[in-house]
Amino acid sequence: MTIPDLRHLGAPGTEITLRVTPKASRNMLKLEEGGALRAYVTTVPEGGKANAAVVKLLSKALGVPKSRLALLRGHSARDKLFRVLE
Template structure:
């Protein structure tokens, strides 16, 4: 898994691109700096968002409760904020 702990500052806003129904769960960073999160669950009833929060919190090294979804609840492009 990609280590993103260097951007885990309180108040940081983290844009991500999500791919639901992927073959595996993974967090990657493209050459242009885009954070991509691949989850195996389907985007129904917030299941994919919960899986994204779990993977992102692990990659950042912060608790799941410190991540807030600011924008993109039903979109593939999401914006998370790290709470203090």
């Protein structure tokens, strides 16, 4: 699992936009040139499984509990918007 250190984004109120690729070969977060964030998860996009895997990856990278991440937009889309809660 490849996870970059994103603790600087873990402040309450921070909104994080990322693009998700489900059914990838491994779980990883990738910070691309220009600051875009991509998440690759091995799970299938059925019943929220891929979203749960993204939350797990993102919480580790941010250094915050999973309960402090809220998915605001993109529940069934590849482009997602998360907010770090207090």
